[in-house]
Amino acid sequence: MTDALVTTAAFDALLGALADDGRRVIGPRVRDGAVVLDDLDGVADLPVGWADEQSPGRYRLRRRDDDAHFGFTTPSTSWKPFLHPAREVVFRARLDGAGFEVTPPDAPEPLAFIGVRACDLAGIAVQDRVLGGGRFVDAGYAARRSDVFVVAADCGESGPTCFCGSMGTGPTATTGFDLAVGERLGDEPRFFVRIGSARGAALLERVEHTPATEADRADARAAAARAVAGQSRSVAAGEVAGLLARNLEHPRWDEVAERCLACTNCTLVCPTCFCTSVEDSVDLAGTEAVRSRRWDSCFTLDFTALGGAPVRGSVRSRYRQWLTHKLSTWQDQFGELGCVGCGRCLTWCPVGIDLTEEVAAIGATDGAENPGGTPS
Amino acid sequence: MSAAVRPRLAVWKFSSCDGCQLTLLDREDELLAVAEAVEVAYFLEATSGVVEGPYDVSLVEGSISTPHDVERIQEVRAASKVLVSIGACATAGGIQALRNFADLDELASIVYAHPSFLSALDTSTPIADHVPVDLELRGCPIDGRQLLELIGAVLAGRKPVLPAHSVCVECKSAGNVCVLVAHGEPCLGPVTQAGCGALCPRYHRGCYGCFGPMESAAPESLAPALASVGLDEADQGRLLRTFNGWAPPFRAASTVRLPDPRRRTT
Ligand code: SF4
Ligand code: SF4
Ligand code: SF4
Numbered sequence: 001m002t003d004a005l006v007t008t009a010a011f012d013a014l015l016g017a018l019a020d021d022g023r024r025v026i027g028p029r030v031r032d033g034a035v036v037l038d039d040l041d042g043v044a045d046l047p048v049g050w051a052d053e054q055s056p057g058r059y060r061l062r063r064r065d066d067d068a069h070f071g072f073t074t075p076s077t078s079w080k081p082f083l084h085p086a087r088e089v090v091f092r093a094r095l096d097g098a099g100f101e102v103t104p105p106d107a108p109e110p111l112a113f114i115g116v117r118a119c120d121l122a123g124i125a126v127q128d129r130v131l132g133g134g135r136f137v138d139a140g141y142a143a144r145r146s147d148v149f150v151v152a153a154d155c156g157e158s159g160p161t162c163f164c165g166s167m168g169t170g171p172t173a174t175t176g177f178d179l180a181v182g183e184r185l186g187d188e189p190r191f192f193v194r195i196g197s198a199r200g201a202a203l204l205e206r207v208e209h210t211p212a213t214e215a216d217r218a219d220a221r222a223a224a225a226r227a228v229a230g231q232s233r234s235v236a237a238g239e240v241a242g243l244l245a246r247n248l249e250h251p252r253w254d255e256v257a258e259r260c261l262a263c264t265n266c267t268l269v270c271p272t273c274f275c276t277s278v279e280d281s282v283d284l285a286g287t288e289a290v291r292s293r294r295w296d297s298c299f300t301l302d303f304t305a306l307g308g309a310p311v312r313g314s315v316r317s318r319y320r321q322w323l324t325h326k327l328s329t330w331q332d333q334f335g336e337l338g339c340v341g342c343g344r345c346l347t348w349c350p351v352g353i354d355l356t357e358e359v360a361a362i363g364a365t366d367g368a369e370n371p372g373g374t375p376s
Numbered sequence: 377m378s379a380a381v382r383p384r385l386a387v388w389k390f391s392s393c394d395g396c397q398l399t400l401l402d403r404e405d406e407l408l409a410v411a412e413a414v415e416v417a418y419f420l421e422a423t424s425g426v427v428e429g430p431y432d433v434s435l436v437e438g439s440i441s442t443p444h445d446v447e448r449i450q451e452v453r454a455a456s457k458v459l460v461s462i463g464a465c466a467t468a469g470g471i472q473a474l475r476n477f478a479d480l481d482e483l484a485s486i487v488y489a490h491p492s493f494l495s496a497l498d499t500s501t502p503i504a505d506h507v508p509v510d511l512e513l514r515g516c517p518i519d520g521r522q523l524l525e526l527i528g529a530v531l532a533g534r535k536p537v538l539p540a541h542s543v544c545v546e547c548k549s550a551g552n553v554c555v556l557v558a559h560g561e562p563c564l565g566p567v568t569q570a571g572c573g574a575l576c577p578r579y580h581r582g583c584y585g586c587f588g589p590m591e592s593a594a595p596e597s598l599a600p601a602l603a604s605v606g607l608d609e610a611d612q613g614r615l616l617r618t619f620n621g622w623a624p625p626f627r628a629a630s631t632v633r634l635p636d637p638r639r640r641t642t
Contacts, residue, residue, distance in 0.1 A: 031553065032552075032553040032558070032580065033553060033558050033559055034553040034558045036551070036553065057557060057601060057604070058557060059554075059557050059558040060558065076553055076554075076558070077551065081551060086548070086549035086550075086551075087549065258597065259597055259600075260594075260597065261542070261566040261567065261594050261597050261598055262542070262591075262592045262594070263542045263544040263565070263566035263567075264541065264542060264544055264545050264548070265544050265548060265554070265566075268544075268545065268548035268549070269548065279537050280534075280537075281525065281528070281537070282528055282532055283409070283528065284406065284409040284410060284412075284413045284524070284527065284528050284531065285409060285412070285413065286531070286532060294549065295545070295548075295549055297541075297545065299541075300539070300541040300545070300591070301540065301541070301591045301592065302539060302540070302541065315592060315594070347557065348554060348557055350544075350554070350556050350557060350563075350566050350598065350601045351597060351598065351600060351601050352601075
């Protein structure tokens with residue numbers, strides 16, 4: 001068996017089984033006017049009957065005229081906060097006679113992710129290669145990531161900020177999940193469940209399910225085709241690395257720098273951005289110290305401060321660093337692009353800067369140079 | 377540490393509301409540890425006992441707004457090894473710097489029955505305009521955790537962790553839903569320095585800019601977003617001209633939006 005149908009009650013039982021196994025079950029739910037990722041007690045906590053409207057610099061929820069559980073596109077946050085948290089303790093140290101007693105951080109709790117979009121699965125895979133692979137494995141990331149149970153949710157609709165189609169990352173999950181669900185609405189609502197791993201199959205065996213038919217598979221394919229056809233934004237994934245690499249002095253960098261606030265929102269919402277800074281704190285008595293690591297961003301001045309001055313002082317150089325890393329030098333560094341097309345950096349940029357538009361503007365005048373030669 | 381070698385701390389008040397000094401007294405859980413780590417040599421808000429200078433660390437609250445302030449800050453500087461200005465008054469002139477944009481005599485005649493008793497300067501200005509300042513703590517009022525971090529760092533002889541990036545960094549790190557993007561609330565977070573822990577967005581309010589301009593504050597670039605959520609030019613100017621209106625980036629952007637020939641701009 002590679003797929004099956006389950007009822008809403010059986011899907012709820014499936015979440016219950018994950019919790020029974022001692023996992024913290026995390027998924028999309030509505031909070032403060034947005035779909036966020038947080039703890040779930042069951043399917044009733046999902047954003048039932050909610051859709052989102054996203055455009056550059058704007059996000060709103062609206063009611064749907066059905067009871068879809070996954071009738072929204074990308075949640076406001078990615079899964080990054082759970083795997084690569086905003087702040088994490090590296091170690092604690094306590095002055096002990098002449099030396100230090102060092103305590104490592106607590107072991108992570110086992111997690112289950114419910115409703116992971118295909119773009120976000122791709123984002124997790126990118127961070128797996130950066131933080132969990134290669135010569136330098138990040139121990140904290142690897143520990144949190146190693147045992148996550150992933151239930152993906154295929155997209156039946158996409159939003160105006162989505163461009164997974166052009167990045168080749170969605171809208172259907174193809175790898176990196178234990179189970180993947182597609183939602184079938186109507187008089188007899190069902191979840192079409194695809195199996196991605198042996199433990200996914202074992203979990204499915206613990207709840208009631210019926211075999212899927214060829215018609216169910218055709219329905220799922222049609223939904224994916226509709227989702228991709230609805231995407232109006234795109235990036236030419238095969239060409240963008242070269243385009244940006246040969247346009248480092250393009251006047252568009254000056255233009256976008258006039259609009260960019262260097263606020264860091266784009267990097268913090270991005271599922272692939274991984275940069276951090278390390279901070280030490282010591283109590284007033286000077287006996288207890290904590291070394292922690294927190295999210296940082298190529299948009300802050302401290303991030304490139306060397307010898308007291310930032311290497312990338314201008315906003316132009318910082319925006320250019322962000323976009324060329326995502327879409328060009330990431331390729332040189334990790335053999336793929338650092339963007340999965342989730343569209344979050346468009347939506348959550350307070351001034352709606354749209355990377356697809358910036359790439360298009362540079363592409364339209366490929367080779368143009370700033371006559372004055374603006375310094376970096 | 378023996379009592380004899382404890383560094384001597386002084387807390388000074390200039391033109392201000394005392395809120396920043398109270399932030400230290402409010403840290404009830406850590407107050408004893410502070411008192412053990414330093415000798416509180418001058419802190420009239422907390423104790424009337426006064427120990428003569430010099431002082432190892434002086435925390436200076438308040439702005440310079442009277443001729444007497446101008447003289448006194450020189451004495452404080454001369455008596456202090458490390459001088460830290462604390463709060464929006466001391467770092468940017470404070471709310472009382474609103475008078476810098478207006479005519480002092482006219483304001484005084486509206487507010488006071490006998491303005492002739494006043495001895496005030498035309499402007500309210502930050503401490504750094506008058507004497508060299510070693511470190512700055514932003515905020516209206518300052519943040520208690522930042523204050524403890526600063527005291528701990530000065531004691532340990534290391535650089536305090538006081539990031540100059542935007543409030544948005546703290547806001548996203550806390551997992552808040554952005555009130556500007558998702559609720560259409562005007563928010564100064566993208567142009568304001570972190571330090572408060574994104575307190576207002578956490579409670580679904582836009583940032584009011586208490587911590588003053590962040591390292592590369594671009595209020596002109598934020599203006600289109602404020603306009604798109606319904607703030608006209610004058611309201612944008614008023615939002616920027618509250619606790620830190622005299623800080624240069626906020627001053628420049630508010631002055632363009634609230635033009636008045638009598639108002640000074642420099
Ligand atoms: S760069 Fe933007 S669209 Fe691409 S993965 Fe990051 S947040 Fe998503
Ligand atoms: S592109 Fe947008 S979100 Fe990113 S730093 Fe600039 S203004 Fe902030
Ligand atoms: S709510 Fe304000 S501080 Fe928070 S991310 Fe949005 S703009 Fe920045």
